[in-house]
Amino acid sequence: MVFAKGGFDVNQIKLLLLICLGAISSTPALAHRLQVFASADGVEIVGSAYFAGGAKAAGATILIQDAAAQPLATLTTAADGSFRYRAQTASDHLVIADSGDGHQAQWLVTAAELAGLNPQLPNLKSSQPTVSKGLVEPTPLETAQLAAIEQAVARQIRPLREELAAAAARASFRDVLGGIGYIFGFTGILLWWRHRNPPRS
Amino acid sequence: MAHLPDGVLSAPVLIGGGVIAAGVLTIALRQLDDQRLPPAAVFAAAFFVSSLITIPIGPSSAHLLLNGLMGLLLGWTAIPALFVALLLQTAFFGYGGVLALGVNTVNMAVPALLCAGVLTPWLRRVAPHRVFWVGASAGMMGVMLTGGLVALSLILSNAAFRPAAGLVLLSYLPLALVEAVMTGTVLAFLQRVAPELLESSQPPDLKSPQPPFFKGGL
Numbered sequence: 001m002v003f004a005k006g007g008f009d010v011n012q013i014k015l016l017l018l019i020c021l022g023a024i025s026s027t028p029a030l031a032h033r034l035q036v037f038a039s040a041d042g043v044e045i046v047g048s049a050y051f052a053g054g055a056k057a058a059g060a061t062i063l064i065q066d067a068a069a070q071p072l073a074t075l076t077t078a079a080d081g082s083f084r085y086r087a088q089t090a091s092d093h094l095v096i097a098d099s100g101d102g103h104q105a106q107w108l109v110t111a112a113e114l115a116g117l118n119p120q121l122p123n124l125k126s127s128q129p130t131v132s133k134g135l136v137e138p139t140p141l142e143t144a145q146l147a148a149i150e151q152a153v154a155r156q157i158r159p160l161r162e163e164l165a166a167a168a169a170r171a172s173f174r175d176v177l178g179g180i181g182y183i184f185g186f187t188g189i190l191l192w193w194r195h196r197n198p199p200r201s
Numbered sequence: 202m203a204h205l206p207d208g209v210l211s212a213p214v215l216i217g218g219g220v221i222a223a224g225v226l227t228i229a230l231r232q233l234d235d236q237r238l239p240p241a242a243v244f245a246a247a248f249f250v251s252s253l254i255t256i257p258i259g260p261s262s263a264h265l266l267l268n269g270l271m272g273l274l275l276g277w278t279a280i281p282a283l284f285v286a287l288l289l290q291t292a293f294f295g296y297g298g299v300l301a302l303g304v305n306t307v308n309m310a311v312p313a314l315l316c317a318g319v320l321t322p323w324l325r326r327v328a329p330h331r332v333f334w335v336g337a338s339a340g341m342m343g344v345m346l347t348g349g350l351v352a353l354s355l356i357l358s359n360a361a362f363r364p365a366a367g368l369v370l371l372s373y374l375p376l377a378l379v380e381a382v383m384t385g386t387v388l389a390f391l392q393r394v395a396p397e398l399l400e401s402s403q404p405p406d407l408k409s410p411q412p413p414f415f416k417g418g419l
Contacts, residue, residue: 033204033296052295100365102209102355171253175293180246182289187242194235 034060034105035169036097037162040087040114042151047107048081048162049097052169056081060099067092067111089122090115116150204252204290204305205351207298211358218304218354222284225310229280237278240398244271245282249289252296265376269343270336270384272313273320274391274398279313280306304354312346324399329392332399336388340380348373 034057038047045064049057062075062083072093075083087093093109210218244267251265271279284306290296297305316339324335352366391398 033206033294100368102205102351102362102365102369104206104209169295171294176250176253179249179286179289179293183245183249183285184242186285187238190233191235191238194233 033169034097034099034103035166036062036095036105036107037165038093038095038107038109039158039161040109040117040154041158043087043114043118045085045087045093045095045109045114047083047095049077049083049099049105050081050166052166052171057097057099060097063096063098065094065096067094069094087114087118090118113154117147117154204287204297205301205308205354207300209298209358210301210304210354214354214358215300215304218301218307220303222303222306222310225280225307225314226284229277232277233281234276234278237275241275241278241282244275244279245286248283249286252290252294265380265383266309266344266347267380267384268309268313268347269316269339269341269380270387272316272343273324273336273339273384273388275313276317276321277314279317280310283309283313308347308350308354311350312343315346316342329396332392333385333389335385337381337385339388340382340384341377343384344373344377344380345370348377 033052034049035052036047036049038045040046047062049060049062051057056077056079058077058079058081060077060081062077062085064072064075064085066072066089072088073085075085077083077097085093085095087109091111091114093114094106095109096104096106098104248267248271251267254264268279268283271282275282287297287302287305287309291299291302319342320335320339323338324332327335348370352369355362355366355369388399
């Protein structure tokens with residue numbers, strides 16, 4: 001180490017290199033932060049629970065809450081971490097995953113997402129008119145077509161949204177290097193502060 | 202699973218953990234030993250990265266903690282090292298909640314201090330070829346004490362966590378064995394290549410100043 005008088009000890013350098021190599025060569029394979037993803041598929045809310053980095057959370061408890069934090073259903077994830085819930089109203093649904101040992105994650109399926117796919121579902125916020133009087137009201141056929149299109153698009157982009165959510169949670173190599181940099185930076189600043197020259201009096 | 206997220210623990214546990222963490226950190230910073238800062242940074246970096254290599258156990262997953270080894274080699278300096286690494290894990294990886302940082306620090310740091318206090322005297326008088334067992338005990342103690350503290354934080358927050366807490370402790374057992382072998386091997390390796398690192402480790406002592414970490418001094 002740099003503080004040893006009379007240069008570096010070979011063994012100390014070996015040890016330091018070993019630890020640094022071990023730290024850098026370890027690829028972030030799995031991580032243990034619970035994540036949950038859910039989206040509307042028709043009238044169903046379909047989702048999966050997983051650990052950031054990849055592994056599926058099998059047997060985790062899924063609690064579905066409405067906008068007023070009232071529990072609607074309690075589910076258990078399958079072996080691949082997936083779960084399904086049939087929505088009764090087109091309102092906000094909060095999906096809370098819990099692996100039972102203190103890990104917890106949540107995901108919000110918005111009322112807009114559900115309502116766009118399911119015009120037939122009762123909408124809790126339908127009291128305010130969404131179409132101004134000047135416009136032509138869509139016919140039932142158009143409504144059905146629009147819902148079908150929305151559903152098709154939602155199904156197409158679902159893997160993308162899932163991928164995006166997983167990528168945001170995954171720790172990247174840059175995060176690892178950045179964190180290590182911060183640690184040594186902090187140490188350097190601390191040592192400099194404690195060894196700075198006293199001001200001349 | 203040593204990183205408790207936000208939204209799981211109750212307010213009294215969060216506040217209590219924060220207060221204890223602040224107290225322990227203050228004591229540790231008061232007697233900061235400059236000679237131990239570079240190795241502390243190395244161990245903090247190793248701890249920071251080790252959380253990414255996980256072993257799935259049941260519905261959860263676990264990873265090496267290294268807190269027993271850090272306590273044994275760094276003494277009080279292990280506390281700021283663990284705190285900084287946990288802070289950065291929260292910021293970069295999202296492991297552990299921001300509000301739960303105090304509790305998470307206590308859960309990791311107190312076992313490190315206990316390892317230092319209990320095992321350092323043994324390490325000083327043990328025969329060189331048995332150093333492995335001191336390391337193995339440190340690894341075992343660090344993991345199981347952390348497991349116990351995590352379980353305790355869960356039970357104190359919500360009585361409904363009682364069965365889950367038992368599960369947490371059980372899931373820590375295989376990890377404790379892996380950690381024991383790893384810590385023992387590292388310590389035996391250090392004994393062979395850099396025995397001065399072990400000789401200078403001191404039990405946590407509030408009064409006496411610590412000797413230089415390296416033989417040469419400044």
